[in-house]
Amino acid sequence: MTSLKNSVSGLLIALSCLLMAGSVSGQGRLSIEEVKDGLHVITGPGGNIGVRLTADGVILIDDKFPEDFEEIQSLVASVTALPVKYVINTHHHGDHSGSNASFLQTAEVIAHKNARDNIIRNNQDGAPRIIFMDETAVFLGGVEVQAFHLGTGHTNGDAVVYFPDLNTIHGGDLLHTTAPFIDYANGGSSKGWVDTVNGILKLDFDTAIPGHGPVMDRRFVINFRNQMEAVRQRMADLIRDGLRAEDAADAIRDASLSWTQAENGLFMSRSIPGFYAEIAAELE
Ligand SMILES: [Zn+2]
Structure with missing residues (x-):
């Protein structure tokens, strides 16, 4: 009898915890904060989520x-009574498109054609039903949200999402607060990345949500472009001086280039072999 009582009260405690987690924001591993009027960001493990509210x-x-689907839904419910109608993927990586399959039950998911191709080729769930090539837009509840593919960069299917009435962008992983990952296996390119960020800078924005890390301003985006150009120049200079591929990770380190100082950063740990090959090919 006692053990039955204990297990029943344990069940009730577990149930009330579950209900609390479902109804109160900030109880789980994610959190939501306002970026501008009508635009929030959900942070925590995985890519930053932009949440654009409209009247519809x-x-x-x-x-x-x-695994974040339920908590995303409850955090959205903490700022609006209305449902998610559209999801725009900035690219195919699973920390940005992982809840696509769940959202596709009740919403439309939109991505660049190459991002959809990458989702399928990499055996990920939740391929978008709608794709675009150069640009697209969603008009909902008096709000326009634009998406542009400005070239290769992080991958070959990156989208920059623009909120024109808020002078704000969501750059996905084209914008990193730290050393970036150039995904050469999925069409990434450092040269393309510079050109793409120059395209981003033609948009009229003062605020940018990066793929990971805190919201940044326009100056941070310019600095990011400048460092990409600087590491490209350094790698080119080293290759002209006879650098071999196997020495690239050590040789590229430079106190003035913060990306090369991040010992476990994605740039140093995952991008260097492809980066060497890309720059070497440019010099041929
Ligand atoms: Zn990514």
Whole structure:
């Protein structure tokens, strides 16, 4: 009898915890904060989610991992009573498109054609039903959200999402607060990245949500472009001086280039072999 009582009260405690986690924001591993009037960002593990509120529903930018779906929904419900109608993926990586399959039950998911191709080729769930090539837009509840593919960079299917009335962008992983990952296996390119960021800078914005890390301003985006150009120049100079591929990770380190100082950063740990090959090919 005692053990039955204990297990029943344990069940009730577990149930009330579950209900609390479902109804109160900030109880789980994610949190939501306002960026500008009508635009929020959900942070925590996985890519930053843009949450654009409209009079007829919500437009999400990216949707983190599959296990985040319920918490994303409850955080959205903490700022609006309306449902998510559209999800725009900034690219195919699973920490940005992981909840696509769940959202596709009740919403449309939009991505660049190459991002959809990458999702399928990499055996990920939740391929978008709608694709675009150069640009597209969603008009919902009096709000326009634009998406542009400005060239290669992080991958070959990157989208920059622009909120024109808020002078704000969501750059996905084209904008990193730290050393970036150039995904050469999925069409990434450092040269393309510079050109793409120059395209981003033609948009009229003062605020940028990066793929990961805190919201940044326009100056940070310019600095990011400048460092990409600087590491490209350094690698080119080293290769002209006879650098071999196997020595690239050590040789590129430079106190003036913060990306090369991040020992475990994505740039140093995952991008260097492809980066060497890309620059070497440019010099041929
Ligand atoms: Zn990514």
